[in-house]
Amino acid sequence: MIFKQLFEAESSTxxxxxxxxxxxxxxxxxxxxxxxxxDLEVLQQLGLKLDYAIETHIHADxxxxxRMLRERTGCRLAGPAQDALPCRDLGLREGEALRIxxxxxxxxxxxxxxxxxxxxxxxxxxxxxxxxxxALLIEACGRTxxxxxxxxxxxxxxxxxxxxxxxxxxxxxxxxxxxxxxTTIGQxxxxxPRLGKGQSLxxxxxxMTEMDLPYPKKIDWALPGNEACGAxxxxxxxxxxxxCQSDRQG
Numbered sequence: 001m002i003f004k005q006l007f008e009a010e011s012s013t014x015x016x017x018x019x020x021x022x023x024x025x026x027x028x029x030x031x032x033x034x035x036x037x038x039d040l041e042v043l044q045q046l047g048l049k050l051d052y053a054i055e056t057h058i059h060a061d062x063x064x065x066x067r068m069l070r071e072r073t074g075c076r077l078a079g080p081a082q083d084a085l086p087c088r089d090l091g092l093r094e095g096e097a098l099r100i101x102x103x104x105x106x107x108x109x110x111x112x113x114x115x116x117x118x119x120x121x122x123x124x125x126x127x128x129x130x131x132x133x134x135a136l137l138i139e140a141c142g143r144t145x146x147x148x149x150x151x152x153x154x155x156x157x158x159x160x161x162x163x164x165x166x167x168x169x170x171x172x173x174x175x176x177x178x179x180x181x182x183t184t185i186g187q188x189x190x191x192x193p194r195l196g197k198g199q200s201l202x203x204x205x206x207x208m209t210e211m212d213l214p215y216p217k218k219i220d221w222a223l224p225g226n227e228a229c230g231a232x233x234x235x236x237x238x239x240x241x242x243x244c245q246s247d248r249q250g
Contacts, residue, residue, distance in 0.1 A: 005182075011062040012177045013174065014173060015039065016028065017043075019046070024101065025099075028053050031064060032062050034243060049073070054092070054105075054120070055078070055079035055080070057113065057117040058083060058226045059134075060146065060223055063225040063226060067228070067230030080093075109157075110162070113143065114148050117157075128168075132173050136158055138171075138178075138180045145211070146216065168184060170183075171185060
């Protein structure tokens with residue numbers, strides 16, 4: 001397997017490259033439109049062809065690079081089937097693994113940040129790798145105060161789907177805002193200030209309710225863009241227009 005963790009600084013988003021060396025099959029998880037050229041350059045440098053662009057959920061803090069990657073590589077777009085997006089090629093469901101060549105990616109339905117959020121679990125060489133999206137972050141978790149979020153639901157997703165995994169499971173989050181790259185299930189069960197050390201549901205809900213976070217600054221144009229798999233909405237800010245020129249011409 002070839003594995004790379006790639007970072008987009010403006011939204012602090014991690015994109016993950018997975019490549020099966022046995023079959024030549026390649027996927028990107030949660031690509032960002034600002035870094036499509038970077039991702040294509042990485043693929044070219046490694047001599048790889050992109051087969052899948054996979055989403056964990058419909059993002060509110062950036063526009064996905066999925067549509068542009070499909071236009072430029074012919075890859076298939078995949079994401080939670082519950083989103084029911086006609087622009088996607090493949091809907092993913094818990095219990096139905098996605099095979100990236102000989103790599104088996106298992107979707108986990110983990111609502112709470114959004115109501116259709118999915119994480120992805122990969123076992124490689126006996127070591128589980130969890131791509132947790134925005135549900136579980138490093139010593140944090142995703143917001144629950146907009147876009148169908150629900151703190152009760154997120155607590156159950158993390159405890160029932162994530163915290164039941166082996167402690168040594170490597171956790172690769174969808175974001176990090178403090179220059180960190182990786183955590184483990186064991187570490188989050190101990191150190192996560194919102195969820196660790198047996199934090200109760202009631203205490204977690206209180207924490208999330210009292211966070212009083214600002215309105216997401218990109219949500220009004222990121223959501224419609226992502227509901228169209230990365231198309232550029234009419235209300236895109238002028239400084240972002242250059243990102244979608246090839247999309248609108250293509």
